[in-house]
Amino acid sequence: MRFFAVLAGVGLLAGCFESKLTYCDNGAICPETLACTERTPTPCGDEPDVAACRDLADRTACTSTAMPIGTCASGVCSACVPEYVECRFPEWKVMRSPTNQALAAIWAVADSDVYAAGAGPVVLHYDGTAWTTMMSPPTTLPINAIWASAAGDVVAIASDGDVFRLTGGTWQSITPAPKVALFGIWGTKLDELFVSGTAGAILSFDGTAWTPMTSNTARNLRSIWGTGATSLVAGASRVRIVDTAT
Numbered sequence: 515m516r517f518f519a520v521l522a523g524v525g526l527l528a529g530c531f532e533s534k535l536t537y538c539d540n541g542a543i544c545p546e547t548l549a550c551t552e553r554t555p556t557p558c559g560d561e562p563d564v565a566a567c568r569d570l571a572d573r574t575a576c577t578s579t580a581m582p583i584g585t586c587a588s589g590v591c592s593a594c595v596p597e598y599v600e601c602r603f604p605e606w607k608v609m610r611s612p613t614n615q616a617l618a619a620i621w622a623v624a625d626s627d628v629y630a631a632g633a634g635p636v637v638l639h640y641d642g643t644a645w646t647t648m649m650s651p652p653t654t655l656p657i658n659a660i661w662a663s664a665a666g667d668v669v670a671i672a673s674d675g676d677v678f679r680l681t682g683g684t685w686q687s688i689t690p691a692p693k694v695a696l697f698g699i700w701g702t703k704l705d706e707l708f709v710s711g712t713a714g715a716i717l718s719f720d721g722t723a724w725t726p727m728t729s730n731t732a733r734n735l736r737s738i739w740g741t742g743a744t745s746l747v748a749g750a751s752r753v754r755i756v757d758t759a760t
Contacts, residue, residue: 551589559590566591575600599625599642612647613638619660631657631670651678651685659699659709667704671696675711679704690717690724698737698748710735710748718743 535543538550542557549564551557553572566578567586576584576591584591585598594601596609611617617632626642633656637648651657651670659671668680675693678685694715701707705721714729716738729735733750740746 553589556588556590559588563591564589573598573600575602597644609645611638611645616656619657621660621662623662623664627662627664629660629662629668631660633657635670635672637668637670649680649683649685651676651680652687653678658697661699661701661707663703665704669699669704669707671699671709677709688719688724690719698735698739700738700740700746702742706743708738708740708743708746710738714750716746716748 534546536546536548536550537543538552538557540550540552540557542550544550544558548558549561551559551564560580562579563581563584566576566581566584567574567589570576570586572586572588574586576586578584578591581591581593583594583601583603585594585600586592594603596603596607613634613636615632615634615636617630617636617638619631620628622628626640628640630638630640630645635650635653635655635657637650637657637660638645639648651672653672653676655672655674655676657670658673660668662668669688670678670680670685672678673695675689675695676687677689677696679688694711694713696709696711696715698710699707701719705719707719708716709719710716712734714731714733714735716727716729716735717724718727729748731750735748735750738746738748
């Protein structure tokens with residue numbers, strides 16, 4: 515009799531749990547207080563957070579009652595972190611860096627394809643989720659400027675004017691001769707690059723060779739930018755602007 519009484523008790527207990535569970539279409543089981551995400555590895559979540567991501571792919575920005583700035587993770591609107599490219603904060607947020615070296619240069623190819631460089635020398639890459647350390651160019655000096663393309667080309671300029679191109683997983687020297695100290699770089703593609711440097715130096719690169727350009731100034735040109743080969747602007751100390759259109 516005692517054995518049957520125990521079985522009856524277990525059956526009654528199972529019935530109680532049965533009424534408090536939700537069976538998801540993908541076979542997962544959630545407490546009745548949570549909603550099914552129909553995703554893995556997180557099968558359940560608060561209804562407002564699950565509803566916010568129901569029609570969205572993971573790693574998509576979301577907003578819910580409890581999560582005004584969130585990202586979808588396993589179908590649940592979860593807390594955003596500055597490292598995630600889809601997280602858009604109304605103010606600046608500190609991102610985790612894999613280095614304690616001072617960073618002096620940055621180039622963004624896309625939201626999820628960003629390069630930074632500086633002392634060490636160190637070169638970092640951001641893939642939309644996190645920053646990682648890349649192989650450094652063959653120099654002991656800081657990197658003044660860095661450039662990259664969607665094709666995977668990367669060019670770094672050391673503080674002494676050495677220029678390196680990352681190709682085939684290795685850094686190769688493409689330093690112009692005679693070498694001058696360079697500070698800025700800009701271009702739309704590898705065979706249409708422009709650099710600026712000391713004593714008014716501006717050089718163009720066609721993918722093979724460097725060609726000096728006339729800047730009409732002897733001041734150090736700290737930066738260069740443009741919209742094309744015939745529309746460039748270089749900035750010097752003492753706020754002098756050199757424009758190829760003039």
